[in-house]
Amino acid sequence: MLRLVNINKRFHQFSLGSIDFEVQENEYFVILGPSGAGKTVLLELIAGLCLPTNGKILSGNCDITFVPPEKKGIGLVYQDCALFPSMNVQDNIIFGLKLRKKSKNEIRDKLKSISEYLKISNILDRDVRNLSGGEKQRVALARALILEPKLLLLDEPLSSLDMPLRELLRKELKRIHSESKTTFIQVTHDFEEAVFLADRIALMQHGMIIQIGTPEEIMRRPINHFVAEFVGVRNIIKGFLVETGSDLKLFESRAMRLQVNTIVKGNCHVSIPAEDILISKEKIESSARNSMHGTIVDILPRGRTYEIIIDVGQRLIALVTKRSLEELELKKGKNVWATFKTSEIHVF
Amino acid sequence: MHFNKTNILFSVFGAVILIFIVLPLCKMIFSTSSSNLFETMCDRQVLNSIWLTMTSALYATILTLIFGVPLAYILARFDFIGKRVIEGIIDLPVMVPHTAAGIALLTVFGQRYFFGKMLGKLGVSVVGSQLGIVFAMTFVSAPFLINAAKEAFRLVDPKIENAARTLGATQIQAFQKITLPMSRRAIFSGMIMMWARGISEFGAVVILAYHPMVAPVLIFERFETFGLGYAKPVAVLLVLVSLGVFCVLHVFGDRKKC
Numbered sequence: 001m002l003r004l005v006n007i008n009k010r011f012h013q014f015s016l017g018s019i020d021f022e023v024q025e026n027e028y029f030v031i032l033g034p035s036g037a038g039k040t041v042l043l044e045l046i047a048g049l050c051l052p053t054n055g056k057i058l059s060g061n062c063d064i065t066f067v068p069p070e071k072k073g074i075g076l077v078y079q080d081c082a083l084f085p086s087m088n089v090q091d092n093i094i095f096g097l098k099l100r101k102k103s104k105n106e107i108r109d110k111l112k113s114i115s116e117y118l119k120i121s122n123i124l125d126r127d128v129r130n131l132s133g134g135e136k137q138r139v140a141l142a143r144a145l146i147l148e149p150k151l152l153l154l155d156e157p158l159s160s161l162d163m164p165l166r167e168l169l170r171k172e173l174k175r176i177h178s179e180s181k182t183t184f185i186q187v188t189h190d191f192e193e194a195v196f197l198a199d200r201i202a203l204m205q206h207g208m209i210i211q212i213g214t215p216e217e218i219m220r221r222p223i224n225h226f227v228a229e230f231v232g233v234r235n236i237i238k239g240f241l242v243e244t245g246s247d248l249k250l251f252e253s254r255a256m257r258l259q260v261n262t263i264v265k266g267n268c269h270v271s272i273p274a275e276d277i278l279i280s281k282e283k284i285e286s287s288a289r290n291s292m293h294g295t296i297v298d299i300l301p302r303g304r305t306y307e308i309i310i311d312v313g314q315r316l317i318a319l320v321t322k323r324s325l326e327e328l329e330l331k332k333g334k335n336v337w338a339t340f341k342t343s344e345i346h347v348f
Numbered sequence: 349m350h351f352n353k354t355n356i357l358f359s360v361f362g363a364v365i366l367i368f369i370v371l372p373l374c375k376m377i378f379s380t381s382s383s384n385l386f387e388t389m390c391d392r393q394v395l396n397s398i399w400l401t402m403t404s405a406l407y408a409t410i411l412t413l414i415f416g417v418p419l420a421y422i423l424a425r426f427d428f429i430g431k432r433v434i435e436g437i438i439d440l441p442v443m444v445p446h447t448a449a450g451i452a453l454l455t456v457f458g459q460r461y462f463f464g465k466m467l468g469k470l471g472v473s474v475v476g477s478q479l480g481i482v483f484a485m486t487f488v489s490a491p492f493l494i495n496a497a498k499e500a501f502r503l504v505d506p507k508i509e510n511a512a513r514t515l516g517a518t519q520i521q522a523f524q525k526i527t528l529p530m531s532r533r534a535i536f537s538g539m540i541m542m543w544a545r546g547i548s549e550f551g552a553v554v555i556l557a558y559h560p561m562v563a564p565v566l567i568f569e570r571f572e573t574f575g576l577g578y579a580k581p582v583a584v585l586l587v588l589v590s591l592g593v594f595c596v597l598h599v600f601g602d603r604k605k606c
Contacts, residue, residue, distance in 0.1 A: 044510065047510070047513075047514050048513075049510045049513060049514070068513075068518070068519075069510070069513040069514050070513050070514070070515075070516045070517055070518050070521075072514075074514060075514060075515075076510065076511060076514040078507050078510075078511060080505075080507070082505065082507040082508045082510065082511040083508075083511075084508060084511075084512070084526055084530075085508075085530060086526070086529040086530050095512070095515050095517075095525075096515035096516045099515065099516040099517055099521065100516060140511075143511075143515065144514070144515070147515065147516070153514075
């Protein structure tokens with residue numbers, strides 16, 4: 001539905017390079033990256049608010065690169081909502097319909113249905129300067145959605161909200177997306193948010209898209225060290241691969257040797273998902289498993305799970321439930337075995 | 349406010365400058381007898397001249413509103429090569445001595461010069477006319493309005509305009525419907541400042557158009573020919589009228605806020 005072809009944008013001190021991706025009809029596409037990665041600029045390029053230095057933006061078969069924003073039919077919601085302070089809530093929401101010279105009846109009906117849908121019927125007369133963060137977001141969403149755009153761009157819509165409210169609105173966004181025909185492209189720096197919402201995630205760093213995939217793909221197979229760290233993969237180890245004549249190679253790092261299954265050669269990183277490390281009191285014998293002995297150096301509570309930090313010559317982090325923590329009587333200083341399957345090790 | 353040592357010291361220093369401003373004005377106003385003032389109020393020459401001053405300053409303000417506010421918007425929104433130079437040019441009239449500004453204008457609009465000649469052929473005279481007064485006032489007081497408008501536009505987050513664009517507003521509609529209403533109060537107070545500055549202008553006006561006489565020129569002339577006693581009531585009247593209009597405009601401006 002929307003395709004960016006080799007989009008470049010140069011500024012004085014920053015440039016957006018060779019952006020190339022396609023978003024499918026009714027997809028929830030999330031652009032994830034640290035601040036300063038160029039995510040907002042990318043959205044503004046798609047919206048037509050700034051023009052690329054070169055490259056094309058296609059909608060279906062039409063080149064819409066130079067179509068002005070008011071003719072694109074693409075909605076945009078900013079982090080700080082960008083509500084019009086000179087108007088009340090209702091006038092903000094119907095701004096676009098009024099510009100389109102819609103009839104009074106149509107405006108009234110649409111306003112009624114959108115404000116009920118987003119649960120803001122009771123604040124329509126309020127001054128937008130006196131709204132709470134969550135209310136502002138709902139109004140900004142209503143203002144964009146009332147025009148039924150085929151594509152809605154969301155620029156960090158949740159990041160200025162407090163945690164419980166953020167989770168609530170996150171669910172709300174997902175519901176709105178699933179109940180509408182609109183395609184969503186959202187920008188965020190919050191990995192959890194991306195995983196929760198996205199059909200696919202595009203990871204962005206220094207003005208470039210470095211990996212696109214489903215949340216699962218990105219978590220399981222981060223393309224490089226940056227992605228791995230950014231998505232919160234905990235055990236990233238640097239080392240090199242020793243050829244053994246088959247695909248099953250030997251990975252050697254400063255302090256450990258692992259069997260890995262990869263076509264990568266030479267220097268590399270491996271990541272071992274913390275939740276895939278099995279902790280036991282005795283060694284678990286199996287040819288397909290990597291197993292190592294170490295001492296627990298720390299146990300950190302992480303919500304419903306615990307992070308066990310084990311020194312096996314190198315620090316490994318494993319996630320366990322409270323139940324396993326108690327059953328295995330895990331304590332600081334205790335010696336344990338950490339075991340994980342070869343297939344769970346990702347090499348990059 | 350806390351009455352600690354620093355605040356008291358600062359207040360004392362502040363009081364000095366306040367007294368310095370208020371005292372001469374009060375002295376002038378209260379040392380003028382009401383009969384004298386009343387006589388002046390019936391003097392057609394004085395009334396005409398005050399009217400001329402007020403309207404000329406108003407025209408100058410409107411002229412700057414039309415030509416200066418768009419420039420203010422461009423300066424507030426965009427970065428381009430030479431922007432600093434343009435900003436410097438706008439501030440220039442504040443720094444140039446106003447008589448020098450008058451001379452400068454004369455070298456363009458004087459009857460012996462190209463522009464002046466051209467306008468003269470069209471039957472328009474700048475020198476010695478209300479048009480000259482308006483030009484002189486515009487030249488010296490435009491920075492007040494342009495800079496106020498520029499600051500006001502700068503305070504409007506471009507994202508708000510962007511949002512309006514994505515909702516279907518063209519650039520000019522976004523300006524009209526969103527940016528301008530948001531900046532309205534600041535621009536209005538810039539207009540008041542510019543208008544006030546125009547009213548008080550003497551140096552540039554006196555060189556470009558001694559006649560018809562604006563109030564500051566009339567005050568000067570009466571002072572020169574007849575002395576303080578004759579100049580003072582005119583000055584008092586001008587101050588009182590200006591103060592009155594300001595109070596009205598400020599109340600008007602504040603009410604718009606709500």
